[in-house]
Amino acid sequence: MAPRLCSISAAARLLLGCPGPLARDAAAAAAARFYSKDNEGSWFRSLFVHKVDPRKDAHSTLLSKKETSNLYKIQFHNVKPECLDAYNSLTEAVLPKLHLDEDYPCSLVGNWNTWYGEQDQAVHLWRFSGGYPALMDCMNKLKNNKEYLEFRKERSQMLQSRRNQLLLEFSFWNEPQPRAGPNIYELRTYKLKPGTMIEWGNNWARAIKYRQENQEAVGGFFSQIGELYVVHHLWAYKDLQSREETRNAAWRKRGWDENVYYTGEGCLWESVGPLFLCQKPCLRMESLLHGGLASLDYLQ
Known part of the structure; x- marks a missing residue:
């Protein structure tokens, strides 16, 4: 868990502290790679995504x-x-x-x-x-x-x-x-x-x-x-x-x-x-x- 949190912090520092547009673009690209499809199930994303169990049918069918x-x-x-x-x-x-x-x-x-x-x-x-x-x-x-x-x-x-x-x-x-x-x-x-x-x-x-x-x-x-x-x-x-x-x-x-x-x-x-x-x-x-x-x- 610690290395992943360090990666997040490093990406954030890089993005916020970049002196020029090229460096900021590079930092943004790095952050985008971190939040790529491979990382969709990450612990960090789970803090912000509320998982809802899908209903199997409409209210009218389930309750009537x-x-x-x-x-x-x-x-x-x-x-x-x-x-x-x-x-x-x-x-x-x-x-x-x-x-x-x-x-x-x-x-x-x-x-x-x-x-x-x-x-x-x-x-x-x-x-x-x-x-x-x-x-x-x-x-x-x-x-x-x-x-x-x-x-x-x-x-x-x-x-x-x-x-x-x-x-x-x-x-x-x-x-x-x-x-x-x-x-x-x-x-x-x-x-x-x-x-x-x-x-x-x-x-x-x-x-x-x-x-x-x-x-x-x-x-x-x-x-x-x-x-x-x-x-x-x-x-x-x-x-x-x-x-x-x-x-x-x-x-x-x-x-x-x-x-x-x-x-x-x-x-x-x-x-x-x-x-x-x-x-x-x-x-x-x-x-x-x-x-x-x-x-x-x-x-x-």
Whole structure:
């Protein structure tokens, strides 16, 4: 090791102390020879090069369910305050038809309106059975659906803004299913640091066992298209008191505090936002979305 360090020091002294351009060129050439391909594995270079083990597959393959090909779309619609009732009536008239039509490989998992938090907002969660091909099939058919085109045109007059995301579900979470109610639901949203999705999945695959005592874990999703590095966790509780007791019980379990620590380490921010009331339901379930009280329609 000592001779190599001496060579480095000598090359550096030569390069820094050369009196003229020719000598400096010679010194630079000597340094270049030292850092040639033959020396790529040198101890000195290892101080500056961070070796990263290559992933063998994409996040979507490593973290999502292998036995299903479900794709989810979540929509956030900010409605003009004076139009909220009309918006709800319009969506109640059209969206359930798409859910029940067997020609469309999609199902409407839930509809929400905000109660506390961000006001006058509607949220819709869709499931596409068959992944991206099912999504494209629906989109192509909707282009020729006159009723839906009229619905979009009328709806556009009621909105201030809208956004959406395409999501996959984590392999270790439950698939959202109808459940006996009334219940409240909570959607906690996390913005992850780029590059931490695998660690997040590994951490929560262990941690989910701490949150199954009251069957509160409904679904866990991560974004694929739209805003990236975003995770949504959907929880269900009987009521607000049950929510508080269930969450406090998790803290009494050894290991949950570790999960919370690593959750904070892996994310840039966490959103526990508005409370919701549901639109007129087919099967009504009160819900807590983004940390707020709401009602949820499961139309299945």
